[in-house]
Amino acid sequence: MISYELALPYSLEPGWLAPYVEALQKGRAMGRSCSKCGSVSFPPQRRCQCGSGEAQWVRLSGKASVLLRTHGSDGTFGLVQFEGATNKAVTRLEGFASEITDGHLIAPPSDVPALILAPSKSRSTP
Amino acid sequence: MAAVTGSAQTRFSRRTDGSSFRDWASEAFEAALLMATLDRADVDTLIVASESDFFTLQLNPAAILAGDLGLVGVATMRVEGGGASGQLAVHAAAQAIASGQARHVAVIGVDPSASQLPAATIKLLYGYSFDAWTDGMTGTSATALYALSYQAFAARIGLPDKCLDQIALQNRANAMLNPNAHLPRQHKMAEIADSPLIASPYRRLHCSPLSDGAAAIILSHPDALPGARGSAPRITGIGAASDHAQLGARQDTGTFTAKRKAMQRACQQAGIGPADIDVAEVYDAYAGAQLQALNVLGLSETLQADLDAQHFAPEGRLPINLSGGLLGQGAPVGATGVAQTATCALLLEGRYHPELQPKRPLRHALADTHGGVCTTAAVTLLSQADAK
Known part of the structure; x- marks a missing residue:
């Protein structure tokens, strides 16, 4: 048996995703608006489903509604729909009671661009 | 069409016997070569499937294995496509044969997914x-x-959670009769x-385990078959397809669209349809993934009724995952697709584990593998040599 530990200190450049990553580190949502069909993707897609690669970065509200959720020892995650986005996203759900479906993006605890949703309680109370 | 002249695998398990992935690859290769009645000098191409250098801590594993196996000088490559790596390697081998570039290709799938890194690191x-x-x-x-x-x-579809339990129950029960299985x-x-x-x-028992192990097949050109292997099963159809890696980018979160496309492409090449399949090894990294696969592969339109009627059990009309699948036999990632194809070939030849070998003759078999949440799909159809 050989015990061997490998440390891998990556320096990851986000490239075309830089506006998304930088905004996310502050808890903000930057999506891509297709110049051809107007679809907005968040998380951003480099090429729109319509086929066009021309797009502008747009700021979204960061509000989202939870469509599906899973919980267990791996944590709580949801398939969510961000306000203003055409596609859906998978995010971590933090502090979501089962009846809460509305949330908003929050800044991750480190500078890692994690997608974390916190509940927007006021909007969900019947 | 390429013939599967040799098929073998090691036990899938968490190894604690001091052996390494290089030992497992060698064990599987030697057994496949023996079955093929070929000499190592007959092999002109080595294709290795291994999902991640992180697991093996060996970049360019095909070059290392060529040395270990006494194959230095042959063409080598490594094929990777996540969980589909092994099946994509089978496809690459079938294409090498079809192109006329290769006569005998050794495909080896191997990964130490269990014993070399902590489970949390693998996760x-x-x-x-x-x-x-x-x-x-x-x-x-x-x-x-x-x-x-x-x-x-x-x-x-309207499926209750008990269907997940039924899949896990059946696959692990099948594994009871498979001496190579990790979780019988x-x-x-x-x-x-x-x-x-x-x-x-x-739940934990709906999930496949992390396993160590290897599988190997030898694919041979139909013009170069050893005399004893003229009736070896043929690979009659291969199909691969892709989907968005991001679940949220898909039109339909629950449908394995790439698998449906891969199946259509494989069927088109083989000239058969889902109704012709007699036995299948279906990708069941999770119990529900098998249900999603059966749906898009066209193997079941009434999943719950078919499960309740035991249609997919060993004695049913379409036995699924006789090996135990990933849930029962285990999942050394790179080996998975190669082992599925090896299993199908052995079943068609009537040479599978005796207690799992169906009594009735089998004409067509399907091996289905994917990577990601069916982001990368790879389907292989195998048929008897004398099938249409």
Whole structure:
């Protein structure tokens, strides 16, 4: 048996995703608006489903509604729909009671661009 | 059409015997070569499937294995496509034969997914096999992504969670008769339903284990078959397809669209349809993934009724995962697809583990593998040499 530990200190450049990553580190949502069909993707897609690669970065509200959720020892995650986005996203759900479906993006605890949703309680109370 | 002249695998398990992935690759290769009645000098191409250098701590593993196997000088390559790596390697080999470039190709799938790194580290690495910039950085687990996809599927079809228990129960029961299986178990339904919740609805016993092991096949050109292997099964159709890696980018979260396309492409090449399949090894990294696969492969339109009627059991009309699948036999990632194809070939030849070998003759078999949440799909159809 050989015990061997490998440390891998990556320096990851986000490239075309830089506006998304930088905004996310502050808890903000930057999506891509297709110049051809107007679809907005968040998380951003480099090429729109319509086929066009021309797009502008747009700021979204960061509000989202939870469509599906899973919980267990791996944590709580949801398939969510961000306000203003055409596609859906998978995010971590933090502090979501089962009846809460509305949330908003929050800044991750480190500078890692994690997608974390916190509940927007006021909007969900019947 | 390429003939599968040799098929073999090691035991799939968590190894504690001091052996390494290089030993397992060698064991599987030697057994496949023996079955093929070929000499190593006959092999002109080596294709290795291994999912990640992180697992083996060996970049360019095909070059190292060529040396270990006494194959230095042959053409070598490594094929990778996440969980589909092994099946994609089979496809690459079939294409090498079809092109006329190769006469005898050794395909080896191998991964030390269990014993070389802690399970938590493997889980972290698997998180980067989806979209590293969104899913990976968020810490989303494979189980959570599969769970969300299955939820959408189950809601659309109207499947109760007990179907997950039925799949886990059947596959692990099949594994009881497979001496190479990692998790042979005669589960009770309550045991599965009471196992720890990982990502709802998935409980621990709905998930495949991390395994160590290797599998190997030898594919031969039909003009170069050894005399004793003229009736070896043929690979009659291969199909591969892709989907968005991000679950949220898909039109339908619960449908394995790439698998449907891969199946259509394989069927078109083979000139057969889903109704012609006699036996199948279907990708069951999670119990629900098998249900999603059966649906898009066109093997079942009434899943719950078919499960209740035991249609997919060893004595049923379409035995699925006689090996135990990933749930029962285990999942050394790179080896998985190669082992599925080896299993199908052995079944067609009537040379599978005796207690699992169906009594009736089999004409067509299907091996289905994917990577990601069916982001990369690879389907292989095998038929008897004398089939149309």
